[in-house]
Amino acid sequence: MLSIGEKLLELNNFITHLSAKESISIDEAKLQNIRSNFSFLEKFAKDKVIYGINTGFGPMAQYKISDEDRVQLQYNLIRSHCSGTGAMLPPLFVRAAMIARLNSLIQARSGIHEELVLLLKDLLNHQVTPVVYEHGGVGASGDLVQLAHLSLCLIGEGKVHYKGEILPASQVFQQLQLKPLAIHIREGLAIMNGTSFMTGIALVNLIQAKKVLHWAVVATSLITEITESYDDFFSIELNEVKWHKGQNNIAKKIREQVSGSQLVKSRTKHLYKKVDDPVFEEKVQEYYSIRCVPQILGPVEDTLELAEKLVVEELNSVNDNPIVNHEVENVFHGGNFHGDYVSLEMDKVKIAIAKLAMLSERQLNYLMNHRINEKLPPFLNKGVLGLNFGFQGVQFTATSTTAEIQTLSYPMYLHSIPNNNDNQDIVSMGTNAALICNKVIDNASQVLAIELMALVQAIDILNIKEKLSKANQQVINQLQQTFQAFTDDQPQYEKIQQVKDLCFLSTGF
Numbered sequence: 001m002l003s004i005g006e007k008l009l010e011l012n013n014f015i016t017h018l019s020a021k022e023s024i025s026i027d028e029a030k031l032q033n034i035r036s037n038f039s040f041l042e043k044f045a046k047d048k049v050i051y052g053i054n055t056g057f058g059p060m061a062q063y064k065i066s067d068e069d070r071v072q073l074q075y076n077l078i079r080s081h082c083s084g085t086g087a088m089l090p091p092l093f094v095r096a097a098m099i100a101r102l103n104s105l106i107q108a109r110s111g112i113h114e115e116l117v118l119l120l121k122d123l124l125n126h127q128v129t130p131v132v133y134e135h136g137g138v139g140a141s142g143d144l145v146q147l148a149h150l151s152l153c154l155i156g157e158g159k160v161h162y163k164g165e166i167l168p169a170s171q172v173f174q175q176l177q178l179k180p181l182a183i184h185i186r187e188g189l190a191i192m193n194g195t196s197f198m199t200g201i202a203l204v205n206l207i208q209a210k211k212v213l214h215w216a217v218v219a220t221s222l223i224t225e226i227t228e229s230y231d232d233f234f235s236i237e238l239n240e241v242k243w244h245k246g247q248n249n250i251a252k253k254i255r256e257q258v259s260g261s262q263l264v265k266s267r268t269k270h271l272y273k274k275v276d277d278p279v280f281e282e283k284v285q286e287y288y289s290i291r292c293v294p295q296i297l298g299p300v301e302d303t304l305e306l307a308e309k310l311v312v313e314e315l316n317s318v319n320d321n322p323i324v325n326h327e328v329e330n331v332f333h334g335g336n337f338h339g340d341y342v343s344l345e346m347d348k349v350k351i352a353i354a355k356l357a358m359l360s361e362r363q364l365n366y367l368m369n370h371r372i373n374e375k376l377p378p379f380l381n382k383g384v385l386g387l388n389f390g391f392q393g394v395q396f397t398a399t400s401t402t403a404e405i406q407t408l409s410y411p412m413y414l415h416s417i418p419n420n421n422d423n424q425d426i427v428s429m430g431t432n433a434a435l436i437c438n439k440v441i442d443n444a445s446q447v448l449a450i451e452l453m454a455l456v457q458a459i460d461i462l463n464i465k466e467k468l469s470k471a472n473q474q475v476i477n478q479l480q481q482t483f484q485a486f487t488d489d490q491p492q493y494e495k496i497q498q499v500k501d502l503c504f505l506s507t508g509f
Contacts, residue, residue, distance in 0.1 A: 004099075004121075005030035005106045008316045011308055014203055017099050018092070023125045026106060026117060033108035034117060040326035041111035041185060050331055051322055052189040058141070074188030078155060081148035081192065084133030089146070089201075091161045094129040096200030097143075098150065100315055101191065110190040111324035111331075119154055119181050126176055131159040131166060132197070138419060139430030142319060142337035143197035146431060151191045156180025194319045198342045198430035201438060202311045205346065208441050209304055209353055211504050213297065215448050216356050217250060218475055220293045221257035222455045223363050225468050227373070230267045231258075233291035246305070247298030254293070262467040287372070289362040296359050303352040307345040314341055339430025340413070346430070347411035350437040354409040357444040361402040364451045367458050368395050380457040382487040391454055394492050398450045405443045408436055449500040453483050453492075460485035478502070 002016060005027035009017075017024060045053050054070060056063040057077060065073050102120045105112060123129075130153035136145025152158035153169045157180075160169045173180055181187060224234075232238055234254040239247055258264050270282060285291060322333040368391060370378045381390030412433035416426045456479050459465050465476055482498045 001025050003027050004103060009099075009103055009312070011203065011206065011312060014096075014099065014312075014315065015207060017124075018096055018204075020095070020124070020127055024102075024121050026121055030106045030108065031114050031117070034106065034112065034114045037108040037111060037324055037326045038113050038184070040329065041324050041331070044329070044331065045185065048331075051333055052193075053186050057189070070185070071183045074183040074186065075155065077188045077192065078148055078151040079157075081144050082152050082158065084136040084145045084149055086133050086135035089132045089134055089197075091129040093197070093201050093204060094132050094150070094161075095124065095127075096204050097132075097146070097197040098124055098129070098200070100200040100203070101147070101150070101194060101196035103315060104194055104196060104318055104320065105190065107318050109318040109323050109325060110320045111185060112187050112190045113182075113184040115179075115184075116154070116181055116187050116191070119178065122176075122178055123153070126178075127162070128153075128172055128176070129161045130169070131161065134435055137197065137431040138417070138427040139195070139198055139339035139343060139432070140335075140337070140427035141321070142192060142194040142339065143431050144192050146197040147192040147194060151188055154181040154191065155183075190320055193321045193337045195314060195337060195339045195342055195430060196319070198339050198346070198428075198434045199311060199314050199319075201431065201434035202307075202342050202346055203315065205349060205434060205437050205441055206304060206308050206311065208438070208445070208504065209349055212353060212356065212441055212444050212448060213300055213304065215445075215452065215503050216297060216300075216360060217253045217293075218257060218472075219360060219363060219448060219451050219455060220290070220297070221254050221469075222459070222472055222475065223290060223366070224254065224258055225261050225263040225472060226367075226455070226458050226462065226464070227286060227290060228263050228265055229286050229290055230270070231264050232267050233286070234258075234294060239294055242295075244298050244302065246300070246302035247294045249301055250297045251294040257471050258469045259471065261469040261472070263464060287362075287366060289359055289366060293359070297356065300352040300356050303348050307349050310341050310345050339428035343413045343428040343430035343433040344411075346433040346437040347413045350433075350440040351409050351411070353437075353440050353444050354405045357402050357405045357440075357447045360444070360447045360451045361398050364395060364398050364447075364454055367451075367454045368392075376458055376461060380454055380461060382457070382461060382485065383489070388487070388489050390489075391457065394450055394453070394496070397496070398447045401443045401446050405440050405447075408440050408443075412436060445500050445504045446496065449496050449503065452479055452503065453495065453499055456480060456483055457485045 002022045003025045054065045055061045105117050130150050132146050132149040137143040153160055156170050156173050158169050159166050160172050162172045234251040239251040319336045321337050322331045324331050366372055368379050379390035379392040381388050412429040415429050482502045483495050
């Protein structure tokens with residue numbers, strides 16, 4: 001049993017909650033705090049104008065709502081904003097958002113009844129996830145449309161994913177003997193005003209992006225061995241004169257990955273000696289896509305680290321409006337639901353991952369082009385040149401996918417469009433940013449899968465597996481469980497997906 005609320009959530013324990021391997025409980029002290037917060041708001045709201053309790057919403061906030069209509073107001077808000085379109089979000093994204101929403105609400109600044117957090121907890125423990133659609137939110141009053149679909153489930157309406165099926169929420173509630181949420185004061189607005197969908201998806205993105213970065217480093221270490229590169233580009237001495245943490249970490253990871261290699265060369269032994277020939281047979285420096293990797297992937301690592309810090313801060317924040325503070329006995333109106341922090345970080349992550357994919361595509365091109373590498377057949381073709389095609393068709397997919405990544409990498413953060421009768425005159429587009437970032441990460445994993453296949457093929461052609469570092473021998477053994485070098489032309493689309501799954505789904509998500 002994992003208790004939520006006892007301490008701040010970090011990415012690691014968020015992953016634990018996301019995996020659903022253990023049940024979630026809520027810290028009793030948090031529940032008592034929620035009760036106190038609700039009781040305060042119940043008394044404080046009498047004879048006062050408080051947004052979303054006795055007023056309309058958005059530009060309709062100038063209209064007073066009568067006492068007898070207050071509960072209906074919340075139901076109207078939920079139902080009217082269930083307007084999402086496009087593809088259904090994967091249940092993983094929705095579960096991530098539910099955890100993020102629960103973690104915000106348990107901080108007792110939203111004036112909610114405890115029934116809300118207890119129901120969210122029960123749905124998570126039963127692995128029930130609402131059907132939510134990708135399009136609709138602009139990320140300024142929070143993820144209004146996506147969170148409305150979550151709210152619809154909580155009041156026992158709409159549809160949910162449960163045990164591999166899409167079923168009416170009312171049917172699943174009845175089956176699990178769960179009671180739909182009853183509105184008390186402002187539960188509808190409290191669920192919907194927040195950044196939980198963009199935050200949940202962003203956290204999933206960071207988990208996946210870290211895997212992509214890991215395999216980009218592995219791919220670089222393999223191509224370093226294939227090219228019999230010099231070892232100084234990833235040396236301590238070269239990189240320590242740059243103060244960037246990411247660059248030095250990437251160089252260290254490459255050093256560790258190629259440790260013990262019989263192929264990587266020392267510049268001191270090979271070139272730091274008298275040479276009388278007017279033309280050097282050995283290449284003096286490798287292409288940028290090899291020797292500049294610490295400088296290229298270093299910023300990617302640093303970007304992911306900063307993004308994790310800021311998105312985790314958002315995860316642990318109260319992102320509601322208004323904020324109900326029973327300790328100082330006041331209600332504060334503002335814009336904590338505005339998603340700029342998440343939106344900007346997701347745009348930065350997708351730009352960083354786009355550069356990583358571009359690096360992977362260039363390394364793949366190096367392996368394909370015999371005029372550049374001067375040691376491998378064109379397109380890694382083990383068959384008859386002209387009759388067979390090797391990786392020629394596969395390379396097209398990597399090129400096409402990389403081009404799409406580049407196009408998708410224009411920042412959503414800059415796409416604010418005023419709406420809501422100009423009440424929301426500047427918005428974050430945070431959920432869009434997180435979803436497009438996820439597409440970029442997924443595309444990058446496809447490009448990397450193709451490069452890893454090409455690396456297996458190249459190592460087979462050169463017959464150098466036994467000369468690789470022990471770490472890279474293990475990598476090749478792992479990849480060969482799914483993909484083996486080929487001579488005769490054969491469809492590769494299933495192999496690409498299998499290698500992608502092996503590398504990026506092997507540890508979940």
